[in-house]
Amino acid sequence: MPRDRSAGLIVIGNEILSGKVADTNSTFLARGLRELGVTLRRILVVPDELDEITAAVREFKDRYDVVFTSGGVGPTHDDVTIEGVARGLDRAVIRHPHLESLLRGFFGDKINEPRLKMADVVEGTELILEGSVNFPTVVVENIFILPGIPELFEEKFNSIRQRLGADPFHLRVIYTNRFETTIAQFLNQTMAEFPELMLGSYPKLNDPEYRVKVTLESKDRDYLQRAFARLLALLPPDAVVRTE
Amino acid sequence: MPRDRSAGLIVIGNEILSGKVADTNSTFLARGLRELGVTLRRILVVPDELDEITAAVREFKDRYDVVFTSGGVGPTHDDVTIEGVARGLDRAVIRHPHLESLLRGFFGDKINEPRLKMADVVEGTELILEGSVNFPTVVVENIFILPGIPELFEEKFNSIRQRLGADPFHLRVIYTNRFETTIAQFLNQTMAEFPELMLGSYPKLNDPEYRVKVTLESKDRDYLQRAFARLLALLPPDAVVRTE
Numbered sequence: 001m002p003r004d005r006s007a008g009l010i011v012i013g014n015e016i017l018s019g020k021v022a023d024t025n026s027t028f029l030a031r032g033l034r035e036l037g038v039t040l041r042r043i044l045v046v047p048d049e050l051d052e053i054t055a056a057v058r059e060f061k062d063r064y065d066v067v068f069t070s071g072g073v074g075p076t077h078d079d080v081t082i083e084g085v086a087r088g089l090d091r092a093v094i095r096h097p098h099l100e101s102l103l104r105g106f107f108g109d110k111i112n113e114p115r116l117k118m119a120d121v122v123e124g125t126e127l128i129l130e131g132s133v134n135f136p137t138v139v140v141e142n143i144f145i146l147p148g149i150p151e152l153f154e155e156k157f158n159s160i161r162q163r164l165g166a167d168p169f170h171l172r173v174i175y176t177n178r179f180e181t182t183i184a185q186f187l188n189q190t191m192a193e194f195p196e197l198m199l200g201s202y203p204k205l206n207d208p209e210y211r212v213k214v215t216l217e218s219k220d221r222d223y224l225q226r227a228f229a230r231l232l233a234l235l236p237p238d239a240v241v242r243t244e
Numbered sequence: 245m246p247r248d249r250s251a252g253l254i255v256i257g258n259e260i261l262s263g264k265v266a267d268t269n270s271t272f273l274a275r276g277l278r279e280l281g282v283t284l285r286r287i288l289v290v291p292d293e294l295d296e297i298t299a300a301v302r303e304f305k306d307r308y309d310v311v312f313t314s315g316g317v318g319p320t321h322d323d324v325t326i327e328g329v330a331r332g333l334d335r336a337v338i339r340h341p342h343l344e345s346l347l348r349g350f351f352g353d354k355i356n357e358p359r360l361k362m363a364d365v366v367e368g369t370e371l372i373l374e375g376s377v378n379f380p381t382v383v384v385e386n387i388f389i390l391p392g393i394p395e396l397f398e399e400k401f402n403s404i405r406q407r408l409g410a411d412p413f414h415l416r417v418i419y420t421n422r423f424e425t426t427i428a429q430f431l432n433q434t435m436a437e438f439p440e441l442m443l444g445s446y447p448k449l450n451d452p453e454y455r456v457k458v459t460l461e462s463k464d465r466d467y468l469q470r471a472f473a474r475l476l477a478l479l480p481p482d483a484v485v486r487t488e
Contacts, residue, residue: 014442017284017286017287027266030262044287074447076428077435149447180319181351181359184359185356185358200258215259215264
C-alpha cells in the first residue's frame with residue numbers, strides 16, 4: 001500500500017472572514033502538500049479568538065497526522081494563536097530563552113513587552129532552523145505554527161517540506177467537449193468499477209476548448225492507468241478533446 | 245444596539261483541498277456579507293464526502309443565523325451536498341416537481357437520471373426565483389445551497405442579497421510607517437479603552453508607502469470615531485502616513 005499522510009489547516013484571520021484580504025496561504029499549502037503526497041482533509045478559517053482556536057486545535061490534533069496554523073503570531077492584541085494552541089494541547093505558554101535572546105539581539109535597547117511576546121511558545125515546542133528562515137519555525141506535537149503574512153508563510157513551509165513527505169499522487173486528465181450531465185453516467189460507471197479512484201469533474205463555462213475537465217488520481221499508478229483506460233473506452237471517442 | 249447577523253460558509257470541494265482550484269467563492273462571499281453588515285464567523289472546506297458534509301451542517305445550522313454551502317450540487321457521483329444537508333437536518337431528499345419539469349423542458353428526450361438528479365432537493369426546500377438566475381436558488385431552513393462554479397455562485401448570491409441585510413459596519417483605516425512591534429502598545433491601549441472595537445493590524449512587507457495597515461471597525465459610528473481619534477492621539481504624529 002502506498003504511504004499516505006493526512007493534514008488539516010487552521011487559518012486564524014478576521015481579515016479573511018471580513019473580506020479585507022484574500023487567503024492565498026490555503027491555496028499555497030494545498031498545492032504544496034499535494035506535491036508531497038500529503039492529503040489535505042480540511043481547511044478551517046476562524047476569527048482571532050482564543051476559544052475558536054482552542055476548539056479547532058482540539059479537534060484537528062487527533063484527527064490528522066499533521067496540522068498547520070496560519071496567522072495570529074505577531075506582537076499585537078489580536079495575536080492569540082500561541083495561547084490558543086497551548087490551551088488546545090493542555091500545555092502552558094513559556095518564554096523561550098533562545099527566541100528571547102534572538103529578539104534582544106535584534107532590537108537592542110528598543111526591546112519591549114510586545115516584541116518579547118514573539119518569544120512566547122507552547123511548552124515542549126521544537127524550533128526548526130532549516131532552510132533560509134531568519135526566525136525559527138515552531139512545531140509542537142504535530143502542529144506547525146506558521147505566520148499569516150504570505151511571504152513568511154511560504155518561506156517557512158518550504159523550510160519544513162522535507163519533514164512531510166508521503167508517496168506521491170499520480171494524475172491523469174481528460175478534457176471533454178460534452179456537458180457534465182452527458183458524461184455523468186460514464187463517470188458513475190468508472191467509480192463503480194474503481195471505487196478507490198479519486199475522480200473529479202470540473203465544468204468550465206465559456207471555454208472554447210472544453211466543457212468539463214475530468215481528473216483521475218491514485219497513489220497506485222497501475223490502478224490509475226486501468227481506470228483511465230476504462231473511462232476513455234466508455235466515453236464516445238469524439239467527446240475527448242485531449243488528455244494529460 | 246445595531247442589528248447583527250452571523251454567517252458560516254461550508255465549501256465542499258476536493259478540487260480546493262488538492263490545490264487544483266483556488267477557492268474564490270470564499271473571498272467573494274466574505275466581501276459580499278461584509279457589505280451587507282453580516283458577520284462571517286467561519287469558513288470550512290471539506291471533501292466531497294457525505295459524513296463530512298453532514299457533520300458540518302449539524303454544527304453550523306444552530307451556531308449561525310445563516311449558513312451557505314458552495315459546491316457539490318451537479319449531476320455526478322461526487323455531488324453529494326444535497327444528501328449531506330438532508331442528513332444534517334434529519335430530513336429526506338425528494339425530487340422537486342417544479343425543478344423536474346424545468347429539466348425535462350430543457351433536456352427534452354435527452355433527459356436521464358444524472359440530469360434528473362439536479363431536481364433533487366431537501367424536503368421543505370424553498371425555491372428562490374429572484375434576480376437573473378435561470379435555475380432557482382434553493383434554501384432550506386437557514387441554509388442556502390449554492391453551486392461551486394464561481395460565475396453561478398456569484399450570480400446566485402447576488403440574487404439573494406436582499407434577504408440577508410443587517411446594519412452596516414463602519415470602517416476607518418490608519419496606514420503607519422512603523423513596525424507592528426512599535427505600535428503594538430498603542431493598539432493594546434486602544435483595545436483596553438474600547439473593548440467592543442474590531443481592531444486589525446496588517447503588516448505589509450516591502451511596501452514603499454507603509455509598514456502596517458490598521459483597521460478600526462464598529463457598527464456604532466460614534467464609538468468608532470472616538471476610538472479612531474484616541475488611537476491617532478496615541479500614535480506619534482509622524483508615524484501616520486495617511487488615514488481613510
